Amino acid sequence: MTDTTALAVASTAGDFRVVRNPSPMPAADREAALADLKFGTQFTDHMARITWTRDGGWDNRRVEPYGPLQLDPAAAVLHYAQEIFEGLKAYRWADGSVWLFRPEANAQRLNRSARRMALPELPVEDFLGSVTSLLAVDNAWVPGVEESSLYLRPFMFASEAFLGVRPANVIDYLLIASPVGPYFAGGVKPVSIWVAQGFHRAGPGGTGDAKCGGNYAASLLPQQQAYDHGCQQVLFLDARDDRYLEELGGMNVFVVRRDGTVETPRLTGTILEGITRASVIQQLEDQNFKVIEKDITADEVVAGIESGDVAEVFACGTAAVVTPVGRLASPDFDVTINGGEAGEVTMRIRKALTDIQYGRAEDTYGWMRRVV
Numbered sequence: 001m002t003d004t005t006a007l008a009v010a011s012t013a014g015d016f017r018v019v020r021n022p023s024p025m026p027a028a029d030r031e032a033a034l035a036d037l038k039f040g041t042q043f044t045d046h047m048a049r050i051t052w053t054r055d056g057g058w059d060n061r062r063v064e065p066y067g068p069l070q071l072d073p074a075a076a077v078l079h080y081a082q083e084i085f086e087g088l089k090a091y092r093w094a095d096g097s098v099w100l101f102r103p104e105a106n107a108q109r110l111n112r113s114a115r116r117m118a119l120p121e122l123p124v125e126d127f128l129g130s131v132t133s134l135l136a137v138d139n140a141w142v143p144g145v146e147e148s149s150l151y152l153r154p155f156m157f158a159s160e161a162f163l164g165v166r167p168a169n170v171i172d173y174l175l176i177a178s179p180v181g182p183y184f185a186g187g188v189k190p191v192s193i194w195v196a197q198g199f200h201r202a203g204p205g206g207t208g209d210a211k212c213g214g215n216y217a218a219s220l221l222p223q224q225q226a227y228d229h230g231c232q233q234v235l236f237l238d239a240r241d242d243r244y245l246e247e248l249g250g251m252n253v254f255v256v257r258r259d260g261t262v263e264t265p266r267l268t269g270t271i272l273e274g275i276t277r278a279s280v281i282q283q284l285e286d287q288n289f290k291v292i293e294k295d296i297t298a299d300e301v302v303a304g305i306e307s308g309d310v311a312e313v314f315a316c317g318t319a320a321v322v323t324p325v326g327r328l329a330s331p332d333f334d335v336t337i338n339g340g341e342a343g344e345v346t347m348r349i350r351k352a353l354t355d356i357q358y359g360r361a362e363d364t365y366g367w368m369r370r371v372v
């Protein structure tokens with residue numbers, strides 16, 4: 001482990017008291033589970049937890065057996081949704097070591113979300129400490145199969161039992177982990193996207209740039225409508241003009257022009273600032289692509305696809321990394337992009353990113369942090 005890549009394990013990381021699960025999954029069962037992964041259904045033997053009170057701050061750092069929470073029915077989160085979360089992955093490299101991709105960026109985004117939702121900020125050292133402490137006991141749950149990973153889900157919620165509408169005085173932060181297989185089993189396939197009709201994910205001054213559960217609750221009905229129209233994902237337009245691309249339910253979006261210019265919606269406060277998005281922009285620029293963050297209308301993208309000026313569209317996020325978009329549909333249009341095939345720039349950037357994440361290429365950016 002070198003100094004530059006070692007996760008800056010917090011001074012507090014050692015403060016996580018470990019209560020071992022008395023009946024962890026037997027190794028043979030775990031290996032069987034790791035050989036048959038479905039997203040978000042299997043969890044590791046432990047979870048990390050820290051509790052905050054308005055008077056005492058963050059305290060009681062622990063790693064404890066994974067299991068149901070005891071929550072008062074009056075817990076504020078169940079009524080007013082004062083809740084935020086993050087998502088990142090631990091990757092096992094060919095040499096057996098375990099690495100994270102830009103975890104400090106997730107810690108910082110958690111705190112931006114916390115400020116918007118009147119939740120307490122979590123010291124970055126505690127965020128990183130929760131990850132290293134959990135992985136220290138659940139390391140065996142990081143799958144070694146190609147393109148698989150251990151998905152980490154940090155989240156924070158109002159656990160105070162109080163029905164008044166105000167920021168809660170008792171908050172819990174938890175970290176759970178779920179092994180996940182390749183997003184595209186059997187090779188990368190372009191997805192079809194439905195443009196949301198009459199629904200918006202976020203509005204000016206709302207919570208669009210916070211990673212809070214409510215944003216996802218609001219996206220479920222339009223997502224269902226996408227399924228009903230034979231599409232896998234929904235694309236949201238802006239709430240003010242109902243014209244400009246914002247993002248998918250859980251991914252940012254990019255448009256590749258025939259001349260090699262790459263465009264992505266600018267961050268207006270209604271879009272989640274994706275860590276993959278920022279990494280893709282940096283990598284494209286380093287490969288001499290011109291990347292423009294701007295307002296992009298759905299109409300101009302559709303016209304560009306029809307004229308051939310738009311060569312590729314892709315989406316990106318932690319779960320699927322970089323995903324080609326093969327079709328864009330709404331009641332007004334139904335267009336196929338690049339013949340429904342994954343584009344060259346899309347696949348090049350996907351490979352560049354996953355090669356760094358899995359240690360197959362040198363990490364010239366200093367993005368990776370070794371944990372185990």
Ligand code: PLP
Nearest residue numbers: 250251252272274275276317318
């Ligand atoms: N947009 C939304 C709404 C998301 O939920 C996510 C996933 O976290 C992203 C974009 C992509 O963000 P990231 O690249 O940090 O995973």
